Amino acid sequence: xxxxxxxxxxxxxxxxxxxxxxxxxxxxxxxxxxxxxxxxxxxxxxxxxxxxxxxxxxxxxxxxxxxxxxxxxxxxxxxxxxxxxxxxxxxxxxxxxxxxxxxxxxxxxxxxxxxxxxxxxxxxxxxxxxxxxxxxxxxxxxxxxxxxxxxxxxxxxxxxxxxxxxxxxxxxxxxxxxxxxxxxxxxxxxxxxxxxxxxxxxxxxxxxxxxxxxxxxxxxxxxxxxxxxxxxxxxxxxxxxxxxxxxxxxxxxxxxxxxxxxxxxxxxxxxxxxxxxxxxxxxxxxxxxxxxxxxxxxxxxxxxxxxxxxxxxxxxxxxxxxxxxxxxxxxxxxxxxxxxxxxxxxxxxxxxxxxxxxxxxxxxxxxxxxxxxxxxxxxxxxxxxxxxxxxxxxxxxxxxxxxxxxxxxxxxxxxxxxxxxxxxxxxxxxxxxxxxxxxxxxxxxxxxxxx
Numbered sequence: 001x002x003x004x005x006x007x008x009x010x011x012x013x014x015x016x017x018x019x020x021x022x023x024x025x026x027x028x029x030x031x032x033x034x035x036x037x038x039x040x041x042x043x044x045x046x047x048x049x050x051x052x053x054x055x056x057x058x059x060x061x062x063x064x065x066x067x068x069x070x071x072x073x074x075x076x077x078x079x080x081x082x083x084x085x086x087x088x089x090x091x092x093x094x095x096x097x098x099x100x101x102x103x104x105x106x107x108x109x110x111x112x113x114x115x116x117x118x119x120x121x122x123x124x125x126x127x128x129x130x131x132x133x134x135x136x137x138x139x140x141x142x143x144x145x146x147x148x149x150x151x152x153x154x155x156x157x158x159x160x161x162x163x164x165x166x167x168x169x170x171x172x173x174x175x176x177x178x179x180x181x182x183x184x185x186x187x188x189x190x191x192x193x194x195x196x197x198x199x200x201x202x203x204x205x206x207x208x209x210x211x212x213x214x215x216x217x218x219x220x221x222x223x224x225x226x227x228x229x230x231x232x233x234x235x236x237x238x239x240x241x242x243x244x245x246x247x248x249x250x251x252x253x254x255x256x257x258x259x260x261x262x263x264x265x266x267x268x269x270x271x272x273x274x275x276x277x278x279x280x281x282x283x284x285x286x287x288x289x290x291x292x293x294x295x296x297x298x299x300x301x302x303x304x305x306x307x308x309x310x311x312x313x314x315x316x317x318x319x320x321x322x323x324x325x326x327x328x329x330x331x332x333x334x335x336x337x338x339x340x341x342x343x344x345x346x347x348x349x350x351x352x353x354x355x356x357x358x359x360x361x362x363x364x365x366x367x368x369x370x371x372x373x374x375x376x377x378x379x380x381x382x383x384x385x386x387x388x389x390x391x392x393x394x395x396x397x398x399x400x401x402x403x404x405x406x407x408x409x410x411x412x413x414x415x416x417x418x419x420x421x422x423x424x425x426x427x428x429x430x431x432x433x434x435x436x437x438x439x440x441x442x443x444x445x446x447x448x449x450x451x
Contacts, residue, residue: 004138007130010047017083018051019132021066021090026133028065030057031093031114033129033138040125043137043147044179053090054129056112062090076108093117115140122161122168123175124153150181158190166197169231170209177213177222188229195230206235207321214281219269220262223285227258238313239285241292248301252375257291260374267370279327280363283334284370286314290335311336330360334367341368341381344388350431356389357397399430402441411442412451422449 009015018034025032032055038048055062062079063069070080077092095109095116111117118127118140127141137144141155152175154161154168162168169191176183183191198206213222223239226232233240242257254260261284268276268284276284290310291303314335318328337358344352358364369382389397403426405419413419422445429435435444 004136007137039128039130152176152181153184158187166201173225174213177218178216191229198234203322219265245292263374264370267373279330282331287338307339350428353431
């Protein structure tokens with residue numbers, strides 16, 4: 001459908017502020033509309049989390065009309081406006097020419113036509129306009145029909161749209177998975193044909209899209225779409241190699257390593273009620289990344305040390321994708337520790353308490369539960385750990401040290417490497433419940449480490 005139709009907005013302070021901004025632009029003699037994802041979400045029946053505005057006003061005129069502005073992309077006609085607690089991107093109507101760098105237009109031509117502006121955008125579902133004054137959706141690109149049909153389609157030639165910005169190929173996957181939409185045939189063909197060009201895009205931009213895919217609705221479907229289109233082999237070849245790697249059916253009736261990885265992403269999303277952390281989702285994606293390189297066929301299929309090798313691989317992948325050091329540390333820990341749950345029944349009490357006291361243990365526990373539900377289905381270890389967490393008090397899992405290095409000096413010990421050995425041994429005795437106060441601690445140290 002091309003044309004316009006009435007649609008009630010989702011009333012909120014955010015919407016009212018966006019409407020006020022459109023009114024101010026029009027009062028200054030300019031055209032202005034809401035555009036993009038906020039219109040798509042409204043048509044789909046979901047309250048928008050943000051509103052973008054498109055206008056015939058130039059960047060200079062926008063900055064004259066609004067006092068609190070940031071020229072985040074003024075050379076491309078984009079100004080950020082701060083209104084109270086809200087932020088709005090306001091873009092000038094434009095036509096783009098060639099994209100030599102595959103991301104930014106070589107030259108921007110401003111236009112007075114909102115129709116010209118939307119026809120250079122990415123997908124039909126993101127190309128509709130909304131007039132917040134008349135409460136009309138204006139659809140020049142067939143976005144409504146594609147929403148009704150559940151289709152992701154580029155506006156105009158997919159080859160042109162993807163050559164303008166290669167990242168749009170991954171964005172097509174993200175929208176297809178998030179909304180459970182089919183990617184239109186020509187659009188899909190273009191992605192498969194141009195998939196190798198995704199290497200033109202910066203690691204940071206690729207990382208952002210990967211994270212969005214695996215933390216949104218239907219993450220497993222998103223990963224499968226990346227594989228089917230050939231994009232995965234270029235952005236995460238280590239994950240692509242999981243496809244077809246067999247697993248012992250007695251533990252993994254769901255199938256190969258890749259199938260398991262898709263399922264665990266879905267389970268993480270489900271367990272966290274649609275709000276998984278970045279680190280948890282990436283940890284789930286990479287927890288078995290070491291399996292393809294460690295597979296052996298002995299008495300049965302085995303993946304010896306895949307947790308250790310996988311953690312090393314995960315670190316390299318995350319560095320390549322420019323994750324922060326803090327994120328990398330958490331993700332690597334999730335991969336390296338994910339097999340330890342099988343040992344919880346036989347751990348000494350001190351070892352178990354140390355395990356439960358790991359930083360961000362809740363993520364480790366969620367990953368383990370998702371791992372079980374995406375394979376054999378047994379939650380015995382999870383249930384055991386949950387029970388122990390209820391039994392132990394916080395101070396039992398992470399007790400305050402009874403003695404410090406200063407205490408050891410006062411007792412007559414000379415500072416050196418022996419201090420860490422003494423304090424570690426004392427902590428273990430404390431976790432086991434054998435040492436409860438300073439008197440017992442000093443006696444323990446003097447008996448084990450005589451001066």
